Amino acid sequence: MTDTPNSADQASAASVLQAILDTTVDxxxxxxxxxxxxxxxxxxxxxxxxxxDEVRGRNVSCMMPEPYHDEHDxxxxxxxxxxxxxxxxxxxxxxxxxxxGSTFPLDLAVAKVEVDGHVLYSGIVRDITERxxxxxxxxxxxxxxxxxxxxxxxxxxxxxxxxxAFAEILSLDYADKLDAEGQNYLEILMSSASRLxxxxxxxxxxxxxxxxxxxxxxxxxGKVLKxxxxxxxxxxxxxxxxxxxxxxxxLRGDRVxxxxxxxxxxxxxxxxxxxxxxPEVHVSAALHNDFWQFRVQDNxxxxxxxxxxxxxxxxxxxxxxxxxxxxxxxxxxxRRIVENWEGEIWIEAAPENGSVFCFTFPATTGMxxxxxx
Amino acid sequence: xxxxxxxxxxxxxxxLTRRVFxxxxxxxxIVVAEDGVTALEMLAGTTEPKVSDPVLILMDINxxxxxxxxxxxxxxxxxxxxxxxxxxxxxxxAREDIRESYENYxxxxxxxxxxxxxxxxxxxxxxKFWFExxxxxxxx
Numbered sequence: 323m324t325d326t327p328n329s330a331d332q333a334s335a336a337s338v339l340q341a342i343l344d345t346t347v348d349x350x351x352x353x354x355x356x357x358x359x360x361x362x363x364x365x366x367x368x369x370x371x372x373x374x375d376e377v378r379g380r381n382v383s384c385m386m387p388e389p390y391h392d393e394h395d396x397x398x399x400x401x402x403x404x405x406x407x408x409x410x411x412x413x414x415x416x417x418x419x420x421x422x423g424s425t426f427p428l429d430l431a432v433a434k435v436e437v438d439g440h441v442l443y444s445g446i447v448r449d450i451t452e453r454x455x456x457x458x459x460x461x462x463x464x465x466x467x468x469x470x471x472x473x474x475x476x477x478x479x480x481x482x483x484x485x486x487a488f489a490e491i492l493s494l495d496y497a498d499k500l501d502a503e504g505q506n507y508l509e510i511l512m513s514s515a516s517r518l519x520x521x522x523x524x525x526x527x528x529x530x531x532x533x534x535x536x537x538x539x540x541x542x543x544g545k546v547l548k549x550x551x552x553x554x555x556x557x558x559x560x561x562x563x564x565x566x567x568x569x570x571x572x573l574r575g576d577r578v579x580x581x582x583x584x585x586x587x588x589x590x591x592x593x594x595x596x597x598x599x600x601p602e603v604h605v606s607a608a609l610h611n612d613f614w615q616f617r618v619q620d621n622x623x624x625x626x627x628x629x630x631x632x633x634x635x636x637x638x639x640x641x642x643x644x645x646x647x648x649x650x651x652x653x654x655x656x657r658r659i660v661e662n663w664e665g666e667i668w669i670e671a672a673p674e675n676g677s678v679f680c681f682t683f684p685a686t687t688g689m690x691x692x693x694x695x
Numbered sequence: 696x697x698x699x700x701x702x703x704x705x706x707x708x709x710x711l712t713r714r715v716f717x718x719x720x721x722x723x724x725i726v727v728a729e730d731g732v733t734a735l736e737m738l739a740g741t742t743e744p745k746v747s748d749p750v751l752i753l754m755d756i757n758x759x760x761x762x763x764x765x766x767x768x769x770x771x772x773x774x775x776x777x778x779x780x781x782x783x784x785x786x787x788x789a790r791e792d793i794r795e796s797y798e799n800y801x802x803x804x805x806x807x808x809x810x811x812x813x814x815x816x817x818x819x820x821x822x823k824f825w826f827e828x829x830x831x832x833x834x835x
Contacts, residue, residue, distance in 0.1 A: 479786050480757075480786045482809075483807060483809050484705070484707040484708065484711070486809055486810065487707075487810075487811050487814070488707070488711075490810070490811040491714070491811065
């Protein structure tokens with residue numbers, strides 16, 4: 323007995339391979355170095371509407387709409403001559419052309435194969451029409467939800483303002499006519515209205531984050547932080563808190579949003595600090611390839627690692643209102659701001675007490691402002 | 696007596712504005728138009744009470760029948776009325792509302808403050824500017 327396959331075995335292996343190719347859910351097309359179709363499986367027949375016999379020997383560009391159709395031969399030639407590979411070895415979303423003339427989105431992954439010194443290209447094709455339709459639907463629903471949140475919160479503001487104003491008038495002009503119980507009810511009314519206003523404002527801000535995009539400008543992160551520190555002066559004096567920083571970079575992007583992000587993170591750091599401790603916040607940044615990684619470290623109460631992954635979700639609160647007030651939207655706003663410039667935000671434990679909020683910002687310059695203190 | 700035309704459809708806001716103006720001791724009578732169409736009719740003298748030449752118009756934006764921005768446009772397109780300063784007084788802080796108002800010659804834009812004290816401050820500023828600092832064309 324030897325392990326050398328005989329011709330019957332080879333024929334059987336070829337049939338098995340053919341059966342696999344024909345039952346594969348994804349389309350498989352093999353072309354030669356000039357782009358001519360050599361093999362076209364059943365899934366391809368279903369996806370493109372051609373029988374294998376109709377397309378064998380034809381140029382694969384017949385299944386590509388413009389501009390892919392005209393570009394394909396040139397692309398293959400450039401690749402042979404050592405040019406850049408746009409699809410080969412990678413995979414990409416392109417459009418396909420069916421026999422009936424209709425076009426559709428498809429995921430295409432192409433591999434280079436060498437058989438007996440001949441170069442072939444084997445493409446895996448997946449029709450992603452349904453996925454794209456579902457994505458478009460989700461996008462539309464998200465837009466509608468955003469509009470709904472904007473309108474709802476905007477329309478809530480007006481009656482809410484009246485509730486607050488008249489409750490205040492009651493407390494100013496009529497407090498002495500109310501007994502202790504009545505005054506207590508009035509205080510509850512006022513504090514509820516004020517909490518509702520905070521929520522409405524935050525929901526409104528959140529819903530505007532994707533639409534009211536500010537213009538990109540060059541700004542000094544150190545100067546932004548100093549401006550914020552000035553704004554927080556009263557709060558820092560009351561708590562004996564300190565905000566320090568290392569040298570921060572010069573950035574290019576939406577300065578207003580960057581300010582808002584730091585404002586949220588630093589206000590949180592000052593708020594979530596045990597009353598007996600003086601809050602200390604330290605901001606630093608380090609360049610990692612093409613982005614800056616910022617770190618906002620505090621000495622506050624810290625966050626249980628169990629909540630690291632959920633803390634940036636909308637309306638997620640970890641404390642009762644009596645302990646620490648808040649709307650549960652602030653960090654969701656932070657995440658949305660960072661996502662808008664395609665950055666990331668996460669939390670780490672501080673070496674001793676507290677937390678470190680980290681976020682990234684695209685680096686357009688390697689410049690440092692020299693504003694550290 | 697000088698007249699201020701307040702164009703406001705929300706009775707609660709009318710009450711509030713009257714109170715704050717009284718507290719600020721502004722020497723002018725507040726006449727209310729409940730919507731934009733009524734305001735234009737009162738200015739034209741076709742609806743009572745007639746307010747043909749108010750010293751100042753305070754204009755809400757979101758109102759039934761005709762919104763404040765459209766009323767502003769019509770006032771500024773009317774030769775007899777266009778000298779009257781129109782200050783927008785609205786809940787809306789939408790960028791396009793603010794921009795559009797100034798583009799149509801609003802003399803100011805105040806977002807109705809949430810807190811009574813802040814509203815008072817805004818009205819005090821309004822008083823200082825329009826009734827103590829500037830000279831209005833309708834002043835004698």
